[in-house]
Amino acid sequence: MDITSDIHSQHISRQFNHELEELKTHLMAMGGLVEKQVQDAVNSLLDADSSLAERVVDNDRAVNDMQIKIDDECTRVLARRQPAASDLRLVLAVIRAASDLERIGDEASKIARNAIELIENDSGSRGFVEVRIISEHVRRMMRDSLTSFARFDTDLALQIVEEDQKVDSEYQSAMRSLMTFMMEDARSISPVLGIMWILRALERVGDHANNLAEYVVYLVKGLDIRHTNPDDLDEEVGDR
């Protein structure tokens, strides 16, 4: 290869790496926005702040726009650069991750809409403790899953998969105690249902954070753990 074409191909590969870095940066920006959406949605309920809840519903459009932009970028990179191996896995993981972030955005919107209704009906604070605990838990999962993606940190990613099981059991126990409230007081049925939808949405946020973590493992190890029993995970990932 002569020097000119060598410099040329180095230039292309630098350019390509830059594009891949950009993809990650945009995904992280989307993650930051979505994280804030979940936090604002929960705070709007806890602080009875309807106008904050309405801003969350409005901002969902910005989240959707970011997904479309990231998808377009990924499609362009696939078409122009035709990446292989780990670069290809990165682009596919970004597409998947953006889709999960968009769905987390939808859940934030649902939380905010339920909050607006609960605030309007002056529904009291029954179930707020559960919402606070579970929302802190899933927001930590979201943050960690984004960090594990940014750093390609599979150890952190595997911790998140374990956390998700804890969230599921917190969620189940919260649902049981809320059901007891309903049975004791028929007037609480409607507001408690609103809280149940919010908890359900938070539980799904945890599921999506869990998906993000699984993509990191796929990305780094080339191993698809999406449908592996969590108890077998350490073993399987350790083998690689």
Added chain:
Amino acid sequence: MDITSDIHSQHISRQFNHELEELKTHLMAMGGLVEKQVQDAVNSLLDADSSLAERVVDNDRAVNDMQIKIDDECTRVLARRQPAASDLRLVLAVIRAASDLERIGDEASKIARNAIELIENDSGSRGFVEVRIISEHVRRMMRDSLTSFARFDTDLALQIVEEDQKVDSEYQSAMRSLMTFMMEDARSISPVLGIMWILRALERVGDHANNLAEYVVYLVKGLDIRHTNPDDLDEEVGDR
């Protein structure tokens, strides 16, 4: 180009077309299985058939395996063939569609698990009418969305987007009447909640069918309608 290399490149392109057809065939097979899972899950409730419900839960593994296989195939096609333009869009649409089908499979599992609990507790048939109506509606949406994918039929795809709005309003009205039951009779709270989770799962099946339909439009028109207001759709798609 000499004749030998011309024949060679024709051979490659035939081979490639064959691979793309295979992707579609496997996606349709997965769709068929998932459709059956939803139908069996609903029937297990309506016929109080716990063993059918348990089979649905067990079969979810087969659905997951199919997604992993399709994803692998897509990744291989992207790496080896480096498709561009509409071929690239097809592969990306298959990846997205397989992910939605896998999530429909999860919803079928949830329906079956709730059915098992309802059958065990001998919960009566309150809400069965609503489950039947909405499940028939979303199953038709699923079938149509798979057909529209197989035939690249955007007209059919756009109809599904409209149907999804109808399902949403059926779902809202079913939830309201179920809430009334709960308020009238505290003993009905636990079984009615089980029915509510089932309806919620069905409503999400409709959302995923809607996603599939949107990928068809993306595939054919190269137009991303995922976050477009349905009322503006005909206009936007007509413009192309």
